Amino acid sequence: MTAEGHRDVIAAVEGGSPRPTWSVMIPTFNCARHLETTLTSVLAQDPGPEHMQIDVVDDCSTQDDPAEVVKRIGRGRVAFTRQPRNVGHVANFATCLQRSRGHLVHLLHGDDAVRPGFYETMSRPFAAPEEVGAAFCRYISMDDDDHWQTISGIERPSSGVLESWLEEIAVGQRLQPPCMVVRRSVYERFGGFDRRIASYGEDWEMWVRIAAHGPVWFEVAPLALYRTGSASLTAGSMRTGRNVDDIALVVDLIQAHLPPERAHALRLEARRVAATTALRRARRAFAAGDAEVGVAQTRAALRVSRHPTVVADAGRTALASGFHALERRLGRPVPAA
Amino acid sequence: MTERSTISQHRRPIPPVAGGEPRPRWSVMIPTYNCAHLLSETLASVLAQDLGSQEMQIEVVDDCSTRDDPEAVVAELGQGRVGFHRQPRNVGHTANFDTCIERSRGHLVHLLHGDDVVRPGFYRRLERGLVEHPEVGAAFCRHILADEQGHWRVISRLEQPAPGVLDGWLERIAIGQLLQPPAMVVRRSLYEHLGGFDRRIRQWSEDWEMWLRIAAHHPVWYEPKPLAVYRMRSGSLTSGAVSDGSATEECCRIVSYAGEYLPAALHARTAPLAREECVVGGYRRLRRRLDAGDRHAVTWPQIRAALRCSRSARVLLHTGLLCGAALRARAQAG
Numbered sequence A: 001m002t003a004e005g006h007r008d009v010i011a012a013v014e015g016g017s018p019r020p021t022w023s024v025m026i027p028t029f030n031c032a033r034h035l036e037t038t039l040t041s042v043l044a045q046d047p048g049p050e051h052m053q054i055d056v057v058d059d060c061s062t063q064d065d066p067a068e069v070v071k072r073i074g075r076g077r078v079a080f081t082r083q084p085r086n087v088g089h090v091a092n093f094a095t096c097l098q099r100s101r102g103h104l105v106h107l108l109h110g111d112d113a114v115r116p117g118f119y120e121t122m123s124r125p126f127a128a129p130e131e132v133g134a135a136f137c138r139y140i141s142m143d144d145d146d147h148w149q150t151i152s153g154i155e156r157p158s159s160g161v162l163e164s165w166l167e168e169i170a171v172g173q174r175l176q177p178p179c180m181v182v183r184r185s186v187y188e189r190f191g192g193f194d195r196r197i198a199s200y201g202e203d204w205e206m207w208v209r210i211a212a213h214g215p216v217w218f219e220v221a222p223l224a225l226y227r228t229g230s231a232s233l234t235a236g237s238m239r240t241g242r243n244v245d246d247i248a249l250v251v252d253l254i255q256a257h258l259p260p261e262r263a264h265a266l267r268l269e270a271r272r273v274a275a276t277t278a279l280r281r282a283r284r285a286f287a288a289g290d291a292e293v294g295v296a297q298t299r300a301a302l303r304v305s306r307h308p309t310v311v312a313d314a315g316r317t318a319l320a321s322g323f324h325a326l327e328r329r330l331g332r333p334v335p336a337a
Numbered sequence B: 001m002t003e004r005s006t007i008s009q010h011r012r013p014i015p016p017v018a019g020g021e022p023r024p025r026w027s028v029m030i031p032t033y034n035c036a037h038l039l040s041e042t043l044a045s046v047l048a049q050d051l052g053s054q055e056m057q058i059e060v061v062d063d064c065s066t067r068d069d070p071e072a073v074v075a076e077l078g079q080g081r082v083g084f085h086r087q088p089r090n091v092g093h094t095a096n097f098d099t100c101i102e103r104s105r106g107h108l109v110h111l112l113h114g115d116d117v118v119r120p121g122f123y124r125r126l127e128r129g130l131v132e133h134p135e136v137g138a139a140f141c142r143h144i145l146a147d148e149q150g151h152w153r154v155i156s157r158l159e160q161p162a163p164g165v166l167d168g169w170l171e172r173i174a175i176g177q178l179l180q181p182p183a184m185v186v187r188r189s190l191y192e193h194l195g196g197f198d199r200r201i202r203q204w205s206e207d208w209e210m211w212l213r214i215a216a217h218h219p220v221w222y223e224p225k226p227l228a229v230y231r232m233r234s235g236s237l238t239s240g241a242v243s244d245g246s247a248t249e250e251c252c253r254i255v256s257y258a259g260e261y262l263p264a265a266l267h268a269r270t271a272p273l274a275r276e277e278c279v280v281g282g283y284r285r286l287r288r289r290l291d292a293g294d295r296h297a298v299t300w301p302q303i304r305a306a307l308r309c310s311r312s313a314r315v316l317l318h319t320g321l322l323c324g325a326a327l328r329a330r331a332q333a334g
Helices: A032-043 A066-074 A089-099 A118-127 A165-169 A184-190 A202-213 A236-240 A242-257 A260-287 A291-304 A308-329 B002-008 B036-047 B070-078 B093-103 B122-132 B169-175 B188-194 B206-217 B234-238 B246-258 B264-291 B300-309 B313-333
Strands: A022-028 A052-058 A079-082 A104-107 A134-142 A148-151 A180-183 A216-227 B026-032 B056-062 B083-086 B108-111 B138-146 B152-155 B184-187 B220-231
Touching: A022 A032, A022 A089, A022 A118, A032 A052, A032 A066, A052 A066, A052 A089, A066 A079, A089 A104, A104 A118, A104 A184, A118 A134, A118 A180, A118 A216, A148 B152, A165 A202, A180 A184, A180 A202, A184 A202, A202 A242, A236 A242, A236 A291, A242 A260, A242 A291, A260 A291, A260 A308, A291 A308, A308 B313, B026 B036, B026 B093, B036 B056, B036 B070, B056 B070, B056 B093, B070 B083, B093 B108, B093 B206, B108 B122, B108 B188, B122 B138, B122 B184, B122 B220, B169 B206, B169 B264, B184 B188, B184 B206, B188 B206, B206 B246, B246 B264, B246 B300, B264 B300, B264 B313, B300 B313
Parallel strands: A022 A052, A022 A104, A052 A079, A134 A216, B026 B056, B026 B108, B056 B083, B138 B220
Antiparallel strands: A104 A180, A134 A148, A134 A180, B108 B184, B138 B152, B138 B184
């Protein structure tokens, strides 16, 4: 652990052996059914072992056998490690970072994937004269059957270093892990993911930390594929609103990385954004007829922020819930999810 | 018979292909009008999956562009492989689409606008359903909407998870437009049977009327991979047709035209919902403009056209919400 005590130490790579450019580190936990897609997408652009390390690090899966997939698809090209016991995803990510030997680390979850050209395109920003610490591209979300759903937003109209990125990323999570590439030296300097974040948002905290450190590059092509887990969030925390409280915790942790004179304003704005997102979720739930989630998300939103726009938005959400109930009674067919 | 003749006076008949020459499987017909700067991307996407001139006709049909030279693009990229035809005078996009269909010689017609593109595997995947299932009249895939820079923005909704004939498709497409032209492939014989695009439609929904007419006569095949990219033009968002309400009015007229060929019970069931969708879809576009800062996006002619189209409870509710938002926007500005 580092001096702060919440992050794993990522030591510099030892020994004089030549290091590859890339480390594609693939954490898995009970997602072997998707791992074939993940590995195939990486191996299709494999520049060879001297240029790219490819490692699967399994957090002691209980329901499936990722080792079998690695053997079948990897054919000796992909290394496999298993944690002796289940350590949780944040600790497993730290193991991934520690085992990496390349200059650029791509943490690719074992159910996500890359599109053709990812590694070639994403290595370019690191050759730029500015010392770019990290680069990310747009991503496409996909469902359990690999069907694409949505495409992430455009941060700037062409690829390049982002201006005032810290202010953008400090107020809301807008990235997913497979789109991000980070210099290993940055992880060595900052350590691993923050262990105080147990449920989710540990990646967001990391991207803020990196943004505070130096330039971040944006690639406009959507070259990463992110799997929206059907089971992940929808189950428990959405019904209690705990997901929103968890985000508020991350918002508080983020403050440490912000310039002191901006921290307070950005914190309020981040809480407002989290509440607005929760209200959007609430409206979607009401529209789909799930009043329990709708109510929980609305209440959680008001717990997190009392900004006037949030209060007004909550009022509109309440109106919308009545409106959808009315539409339902008017016999309007409910659109498929 | 009387019904047939009243319908066809609004559509150009498409004669069968003359002569005994062997016909290609595919006709990729590319209508253009002042979009030569985007045409090279379109052509490159087709040529990358060229099945050879025996199997695939590729032709650009220009509606007498005034600002650029598509013929030069065709000559440079096509290297003799791509045909080129120019209308002697500007005939309008609907008539130009008809010319595309008439000039096609293949069995399967793909009308690919000169600023849209196909993704790898489009032709191979879409012909599967049509070749293996003779009763299928048309096939389409999911599409991606790209902005004017060509950046992908939105993926069309998933109609069903696996390739196959769509269940209840007529009911779905009767309620609203769900497709963009580059996603659709139609048997030429079907155009010969149904005629060209409806000339009463002047703005942008002639394709919806066609897909509706096709769905009324034949099963339609679906491919869930997003293999077509449609480029959104900001012009369509700010055009006069939106401001003066004529887009909503035309949408509503198409719903009435559909009564000419839809089964009566289905039309009775879907027409009120389709009219609502004409209004609510139009309102959604207005709302986007309002949110983007255009305080005067909402006008009385639009509201009047909308309420002439439908006065269902849903439309009244949405009208109230939109007018409220418009008044709020003006109050905030003034």
